Amino acid sequence: MFPFNYKTITFFYPSRLIGGAEMLFLRLARILSDTLPPEVQIHYVDFKDGFVSQEISNNNDSIKVIFYDTYKFVHLSDDGLLITPLSSIFEVARFCLGNPHVFLWSTHPFGLKEMVLANNHAATADTYRQYGTNLENFIHLNGIHFMDGPNFHIQKDIFYLSLLEVDYLPIFSRSPRLSKSYNTTFSKKSYSFGWVGRLCVEKTNALINVIRHSNSYLRNHPEESITFHIIGDGDMKESVLHEPHASNLEIIFVGILSGAELDQYLVENIDLMFAMGTSSLECASLNVATVLVDFSYSTIPVSNRFRFLYQSEEFSVGDEYKIDVDYPFDMNGLISLLKNGEIAKHAELCLHYFMQFHSESSVSTKFLQVAQEVQLTLSDIRESKFGQGRGIYILKSIYYSIKRWLKI
Numbered sequence: 479m480f481p482f483n484y485k486t487i488t489f490f491y492p493s494r495l496i497g498g499a500e501m502l503f504l505r506l507a508r509i510l511s512d513t514l515p516p517e518v519q520i521h522y523v524d525f526k527d528g529f530v531s532q533e534i535s536n537n538n539d540s541i542k543v544i545f546y547d548t549y550k551f552v553h554l555s556d557d558g559l560l561i562t563p564l565s566s567i568f569e570v571a572r573f574c575l576g577n578p579h580v581f582l583w584s585t586h587p588f589g590l591k592e593m594v595l596a597n598n599h600a601a602t603a604d605t606y607r608q609y610g611t612n613l614e615n616f617i618h619l620n621g622i623h624f625m626d627g628p629n630f631h632i633q634k635d636i637f638y639l640s641l642l643e644v645d646y647l648p649i650f651s652r653s654p655r656l657s658k659s660y661n662t663t664f665s666k667k668s669y670s671f672g673w674v675g676r677l678c679v680e681k682t683n684a685l686i687n688v689i690r691h692s693n694s695y696l697r698n699h700p701e702e703s704i705t706f707h708i709i710g711d712g713d714m715k716e717s718v719l720h721e722p723h724a725s726n727l728e729i730i731f732v733g734i735l736s737g738a739e740l741d742q743y744l745v746e747n748i749d750l751m752f753a754m755g756t757s758s759l760e761c762a763s764l765n766v767a768t769v770l771v772d773f774s775y776s777t778i779p780v781s782n783r784f785r786f787l788y789q790s791e792e793f794s795v796g797d798e799y800k801i802d803v804d805y806p807f808d809m810n811g812l813i814s815l816l817k818n819g820e821i822a823k824h825a826e827l828c829l830h831y832f833m834q835f836h837s838e839s840s841v842s843t844k845f846l847q848v849a850q851e852v853q854l855t856l857s858d859i860r861e862s863k864f865g866q867g868r869g870i871y872i873l874k875s876i877y878y879s880i881k882r883w884l885k886i
């Protein structure tokens with residue numbers, strides 16, 4: 479049973495982006511709002527023009543939005559629970575007042591490292607060890623939860639953590655509303671591939687790798703064709719636009735889709751999906767065969783191979799590409815599954831994996847269990863290395879408050 483001594487649950491994730499992490503926190507807030515007793519208030523801290531705040535307003539959710547403004551403090555009650563990404567730890571230490579319990583969810587393996595560098599350009603190995611000492615303490619206080627193996631293992635190396643293993647809290651996607659039906663055989667020689675995800679560096683390298691595999695396959699099979707539907711947008715779109723592709727490879731830039739519109743498009747247009755993160759779960763939930771691709775900040779050679787989502791380990795929804803990792807399928811093997819109709823079996827396995835480990839019910843149940851065990855408080859974070867320099871931000875907050883009051 480959830481500890482009802484929490485009178486408020488506050489989500490802190492100000493963002494103007496439309497991404498998997500934003501959808502994850504919004505969905506969890508909605509689940510808690512719908513399932514917990516009405517005396518437990520659900521709050522969400524976001525920009526006034528943020529994606530989540532607008533979604534809450536448009537949907538008339540029973541969630542109170544607290545508008546976030548740089549250098550303006552957020553007042554939190556001591557009898558509440560604060561839920562935030564691990565990468566937001568500096569912000570909550572500086573701009574959140576009060577002493578609630580804190581639940582830090584690690585949803586990006588490099589998110590915290592990027593924030594350390596933003597706050598300390600001259601960070602050394604010793605700097606990361608000091609932060610790592612604090613992180614281990616927070617883990618022992620049940621205040622940090624990692625979504626999957628890559629999030630833990632990568633940060634274990636970055637911050638010199640001595641822990642050998644942790645218990646994971648996987649991410650989830652919404653319950654499926656539609657389900658794709660596959661033909662038992664493919665008599666045609668044209669295939670529909672799909673990509674869902676933001677076009678940022680680490681994801682775009684994976685997308686371009688799949689395009690190059692497709693080119694290579696089509697050069698050897700000129701009588702066949704592939705239509706590649708790219709759903710998403712981002713600052714690396716130009717790189718995809720300029721990537722050469724064969725004449726029998728049609729690339730369609732669909733743009734950003736979400737909700738029912740996205741579901742309908744995937745079910746009607748995609749035979750084989752390539753994705754990572756929350757996007758891979760959304761696709762699998764619709765009974766769409768989903769290949770889980772690795773992320774990389776550099777070019778991925780076409781010698782790599784592929785795996786389906788259900789072949790993931792430690793709840794991973796995307797590992798960092800490593801040249802020595804060998805997955806079961808090459809592009810020929812994947813297309814053979816489309817040709818002989820066996821792709822339907824792999825779609826079902828992806829769906830079963832999603833329902834067992836990444837559904838709303840399975841993850842929300844586990845969240846309510848681990849939330850009872852949180853001992854980490856905001857004071858613990860303020861008194862750690864993550865809270866250093868907080869006085870400067872207090873002075874800046876006072877300065878900007880005076881400017882707003884005087885309208886200068």
